[in-house]
Amino acid sequence: MSLMQDERVVVRHGLLRTRRWSLRYDVRALLVCVTLAVLAACAMVFAIGTGTYELSPPEVVRTLAGDGPPGAEFIVIDLRLPRALVAVLVGFGMGMAGAVFQSLTRNPLGSPDITGFGNGASAGALVAIILFDGGDAQTAIGAVCGGFATAVAVYLLAWKRGVHGYRLVLVGIGASAVLGSATSYLYVRADIGKAAQAATWMIGSLNARDWGEVRIAALGLVLLVPVVLVCARRLTMLEMGDDTAGALGVPPERTRLLLLCAGTGLTAMAVAAAGPIPFVAMAAPQLARRVTRAPGPNVLPAAWMGALLVSAADLATQRVTGSALLPVGVVTGVAGGAYLAWLLRAERKADRV
Amino acid sequence: MFIGMASRPSRKRLVEGRGARERRSRTSVRASGLLLGLALLVGAVALSLAVGTKQIPLDQVWSALFSPSGTENDAIVRDLRLPRTLIGIAVGAALGLGGGVMQTLTRNPLADPGLLGVNAGASAAVVTAISVLGITSFSGYLWFALAGAALAATAVNSLGGGRYATPVRLALAGTAVNAALFGYVNGLQLWDLSTLDAMRYWSVGTLAKRDASLLVAVAPLLVAGALLAFALARPLGAIALGEDHARALGTKVKRTRVLSVVAITLLCGGATAVCGPIGFIGLMIPHAARAFCGPDPRWLLPFCALYAPVLLLLSDVIGRIVVPPSEIEVGTVTAFLGGILFIHLVRRRKVAQL
Numbered sequence: 001m002s003l004m005q006d007e008r009v010v011v012r013h014g015l016l017r018t019r020r021w022s023l024r025y026d027v028r029a030l031l032v033c034v035t036l037a038v039l040a041a042c043a044m045v046f047a048i049g050t051g052t053y054e055l056s057p058p059e060v061v062r063t064l065a066g067d068g069p070p071g072a073e074f075i076v077i078d079l080r081l082p083r084a085l086v087a088v089l090v091g092f093g094m095g096m097a098g099a100v101f102q103s104l105t106r107n108p109l110g111s112p113d114i115t116g117f118g119n120g121a122s123a124g125a126l127v128a129i130i131l132f133d134g135g136d137a138q139t140a141i142g143a144v145c146g147g148f149a150t151a152v153a154v155y156l157l158a159w160k161r162g163v164h165g166y167r168l169v170l171v172g173i174g175a176s177a178v179l180g181s182a183t184s185y186l187y188v189r190a191d192i193g194k195a196a197q198a199a200t201w202m203i204g205s206l207n208a209r210d211w212g213e214v215r216i217a218a219l220g221l222v223l224l225v226p227v228v229l230v231c232a233r234r235l236t237m238l239e240m241g242d243d244t245a246g247a248l249g250v251p252p253e254r255t256r257l258l259l260l261c262a263g264t265g266l267t268a269m270a271v272a273a274a275g276p277i278p279f280v281a282m283a284a285p286q287l288a289r290r291v292t293r294a295p296g297p298n299v300l301p302a303a304w305m306g307a308l309l310v311s312a313a314d315l316a317t318q319r320v321t322g323s324a325l326l327p328v329g330v331v332t333g334v335a336g337g338a339y340l341a342w343l344l345r346a347e348r349k350a351d352r353v
Numbered sequence: 354m355f356i357g358m359a360s361r362p363s364r365k366r367l368v369e370g371r372g373a374r375e376r377r378s379r380t381s382v383r384a385s386g387l388l389l390g391l392a393l394l395v396g397a398v399a400l401s402l403a404v405g406t407k408q409i410p411l412d413q414v415w416s417a418l419f420s421p422s423g424t425e426n427d428a429i430v431r432d433l434r435l436p437r438t439l440i441g442i443a444v445g446a447a448l449g450l451g452g453g454v455m456q457t458l459t460r461n462p463l464a465d466p467g468l469l470g471v472n473a474g475a476s477a478a479v480v481t482a483i484s485v486l487g488i489t490s491f492s493g494y495l496w497f498a499l500a501g502a503a504l505a506a507t508a509v510n511s512l513g514g515g516r517y518a519t520p521v522r523l524a525l526a527g528t529a530v531n532a533a534l535f536g537y538v539n540g541l542q543l544w545d546l547s548t549l550d551a552m553r554y555w556s557v558g559t560l561a562k563r564d565a566s567l568l569v570a571v572a573p574l575l576v577a578g579a580l581l582a583f584a585l586a587r588p589l590g591a592i593a594l595g596e597d598h599a600r601a602l603g604t605k606v607k608r609t610r611v612l613s614v615v616a617i618t619l620l621c622g623g624a625t626a627v628c629g630p631i632g633f634i635g636l637m638i639p640h641a642a643r644a645f646c647g648p649d650p651r652w653l654l655p656f657c658a659l660y661a662p663v664l665l666l667l668s669d670v671i672g673r674i675v676v677p678p679s680e681i682e683v684g685t686v687t688a689f690l691g692g693i694l695f696i697h698l699v700r701r702r703k704v705a706q707l
Binding site: 109114157158160167169170171173174175176177178179180181182184185203278279326327329330331332333334336337338340341344345348 | 468508512513522524525526528529530531532533534535536537539540557632633675676681682685686688689691692693695696699700
């Protein structure tokens with residue numbers, strides 16, 4: 001029953017059948033998902049325990065169950081739990097969005113932070129904060145609008161008898177530059193109070209998150225994750241090419257548009273909650289694919305991998321600096337840049353770029 | 354047969370005559386382009402001296418420059434705007450030349466010192482010098498800027514595939530290196546709040562609050578880089594034909610490559626050390642110039658050196674007047690304009706090899 005056979009991976013499928021429906025699932029992918037979820041939960045518990053008021057993991061768990069040491073409840077439930085939850089939710093959304101985009105563009109570099117959708121969402125959030133004086137909800141709406149506007153613009157600009165993967169990426173790099181300068185223009189214009197509020201949306205950060213942001217991130221996931229999961233199998237068909245997908249009964253353009261909207265929505269909601277944390281959307285699907293060794297978009301494993309990456313990066317940031325002031329986006333930016341460089345090298349060796 | 358033989362010499366002379374005439378007219382077009390560039394540069398300098406929070410009429414600018422009488426306007430022009438303008442000219446010319454050399458060398462229309470991580474490398478090295486090593490003098494971190502620029506240029510070039518680099522690979526490698534380096538710069542700034550003030554300029558390029566003494570310190574490097582670039586114009590033109598052709602024409606390919614990288618490092622590293630990372634000037638100007646004077650580096654490089662300062666000064670003036678009480682950094686303005694141009698270039702399929 002070994003997974004390796006003649007050096008080829010044999011993907012074992014489990015089958016769940018009732019009278020009405022049946023569900024086929026990949027055993028290894030399922031195991032990977034469970035493992036990643038458990039790891040993410042561990043990172044979360046450790047992150048909650050870290051800080052000026054140290055708590056051991058068992059204490060954290062007991063406090064979460066409502067039976068902790070005196071005084072811990074306020075710190076855990078009101079201060080640290082929202083931050084940890086935002087990390088997991090945002091990572092989940094970004095990982096899933098990354099898997100969708102990379103599969104749609106058939107390109108590991110087609111993730112929302114390179115194609116400029118993340119920057120678009122952050123520009124939208126800044127417009128809401130600085131020009132319209134918005135609170136949490138308005139910022140979220142601004143981020144979603146900005147994300148969608150950028151997605152539409154980049155898609156149309158890259159359109160030339162179909163959207164070629166690399167053209168989308170390169171147009172996205174240009175759009176990122178334009179949006180980045182628009183963002184810093186707004187940033188310079190703002191008065192200092194708003195600028196401090198806006199700083200989070202320049203580089204992703206988890207500092208001072210409260211339950212409002214948890215709600216925003218959770219809302220995005222509740223609305224959009226089912227859409228993506230329902231379409232995930234169609235996405236696998238699309239990877240075989242439009243003609244094949246069409247012959248197998250998947251309408252290519254409609255599916256692509258729907259998934260593009262869902263992916264952009266996921267990105268935008270994540271940005272609305274924590275700012276554009278760089279490279280999670282790019283790295284998570286790649287890592288997930290290497291762990292599950294399964295073809296196809298690996299939507300769910302990528303999502304859990306994203307959750308693990310962000311909460312681990314958050315934990316690392318807090319542990320290394322001793323304070324929670326360094327934005328988590330700095331850590332993922334440096335690590336992600338190095339990872340992208342390595343990815344390019346590997347791609348070149350395989351002659352794919 | 355007879356008719357053919359008789360007619361051939363005359364036709365040949367005709368063709369030669371047309372070629373010579375075309376060459377002459379092309380030369381005169383190019384020369385007048387250079388003159389136009391000079392005129393535009395003078396205009397941009399005048400604007401840069403006159404426009405700002407306080408508008409100063411041109412006749413007063415003139416008198417402030419050549420017969421100062423100690424008025425407030427004289428002080429503004431001589432102490433604030435003149436150094437800024439001079440730095441703008443020097444840095445603009447350096448970035449334009451750097452971009453021109455880089456695009457010719459890599460035969461890559463998307464090559465740009467900002468896009469390919471050179472500016473980010475210089476920026477990261479300067480921030481390290483200030484924060485970790487406690488260096489505060491300009492002459493001290495100038496060398497760090499140069500070293501950082503050289504390292505980043507080498508890293509991006511090797512990641513992008515070295516001799517087999519394609520525009521796409523290079524752009525992506527540049528993105529990766531930029532992301533990592535800017536993440537590092539941001540992180541260091543937030544980590545070490547005490548030196549944040551000194552380092553702030555190295556995250557966005559700006560001409561504001563720059564001292565003329567910086568220009569004096571960096572001028573030898575920029576001049577050396579510019580001279581090297583002009584000296585390389587002819588071999589670079591040969592390399593543009595392809596390495597085999599260049600070798601057949603007697604060009605020392607390897608030496609030209611190394612010297613070009615040295616020139617790019619001097620020009621872009623020096624410019625970044627003075628003003629922080631200013632992107633896209635080196636991308637836009639060679640393109641505009643090539644449309645005007647053709648790809649020959651012997652003409653292209655002077656065009657770049659003349660028109661790039663025009664663009665930089667005008668971008669700076671735009672940054673001064675868009676939000677009246679405050680200013681936008683010139684790096685922001687050039688990134689905005691340059692991003693739009695970049696998208697336009699990518700959409701032209703031939704150029705991006707897509």
